[in-house]
Amino acid sequence: MIGANPGGGFDQTGRSLGAALVAAGVAKTASYDNKGGAGGTIGLAQFVNTDKGNPNAMIVTGAVMVGAIETNKPPVTLKNATPVARLFADTMVITVPAASPLKSIKDLTAQLKANPGSVSWGGGSKGSIDHILAGLVAKESGVDPKKINYVPFQGGGEASASILGGHVTVGIAGVSEFLPFIKSGKMRALAVTSRERTADIPTLREQGVSLEIYNWRGVYGAPGITTEQRKALVDAVVKATETPLWKETLAKNDWAPFLLTGDEFGKFVDNESARLGSTLRELGVAK
Structure with missing residues (x-):
């Protein structure tokens, strides 16, 4: 099942x-x-x-x-x-569509601080580890986690389509789910949640967000x-x-x-x- x-x-x-x-x-x-x-x-x-x-x-x-x-x-x-x-x-990754103006975690947290609701996070179901990651990034950035704009999806396929279509600002998933899109240049990886780099993507820690989650x-x-x-x-x-x-x-x-x-x-x-x-x-x- x-x-x-x-x-x-x-x-x-x-x-x-x-x-x-x-x-x-x-x-x-x-x-x-x-x-x-x-x-x-x-x-x-x-x-x-x-x-x-x-x-x-x-x-x-x-x-x-x-x-x-x-x-x-x-x-x-x-x-x-x-x-x-x-x-x-499974290490998690935070991505944006290739055309996004956000180029780094710093850009993302700056927008989050300026207007928490303007950043929509696409990931797994409500209460999932993806949802938790979005909340923790907000908390680490000094933003009330209750103010995040989280958009849940029932499967990785739906989440990918929404990110690629620019319907959400940011996507969260396991690296394995988004790696094909990152490698093909359709998505830009902002950070991974592991201690060391995964697939040569910079970690949250090395970009000043002291979080590690799997x-x-x-x-x-x-x-x-x-x-x-x-x-x-x-x-x-x-x-x-x-x-x-x-x-x-x-x-x-x-x-x-x-x-x-x-x-x-x-x-x-x-x-x-x-x-x-x-x-x-x-x-x-x-x-």
Whole structure:
């Protein structure tokens, strides 16, 4: 289950993992169900309700879904599913259309300070890690995060189209999602959120904004599976991450390996929920 429309990071993650599971010989085939909306929580609700006890089902999750759960407080959360594995960390990038007058983060923060509402930020769903990044950039620039003009999209494809069309001022996504547009010159990258440069794009820190933030993605299994069935899923995912195909996928997308499995992954998600939740309350997005 992929709780997003085709073309974004959740979609890339699910399809890449499926291909690696087949390549590792731990799965004969992999099928995908895209169900976009509400930061993946619509797909999560469907997954929990229809796949209960299914040992062969997994759902893609990540910081975006954790943020959406904190924001929307849906009746079905990740507590209703079974933690399997965290897979990788994804550096985020802030971009503008090629024709934009904004040439640097300094230009962006100057416009933000002058008129916060004049900068529209296009990214993933309300309460997503993209939304959090926009709020943190505002906060670091001395602007009230509650004043940002954030425009949410249901998938990377929609966000890209809106940025390329100049319908939003700035775009936020994982580097892998926007890199083709950056390389072709259709988008200009202003900054990455990692400690070191990614794809030779300057970091926020080196431009005077002391922020470092990553997106991460992983997979959960269905509710009601046995301990043995969960172990089989964990073992299968670990084997998939050891394949040359998976390693090539990580390198191609500038994804950093970030493997954590089982209960340890579950604890990590609990901590992320608390951390992202407090930031979202500060943004006035979560109650």
